[in-house]
Amino acid sequence: MDVTRKSAVLGAATCEVVTWVHRPAPSLEGQTVAVIEARLKEEEDDILKQLHTLDERLNAWQQAD
Secondary structure: OOHHHHHHHHHHHHHHHHHHHHOOHHHHOOOOHHHHHHHHHHHHHHHHHHHHHHHHHHHHHHHHO
């Protein structure tokens, strides 16, 4: 896979993962601050895991070239 294609794939995947921060919003309305913070922390952890996976894939692509 060439650099341009890799960059496009990585950019699209990163954008998709970052937009996940909005997923819990509808379920947080009316919740306490503690509940909101806990749910956002869960979402943050999921996002960081996905970004780590993307980093691993990028490293594998680089090693394959």
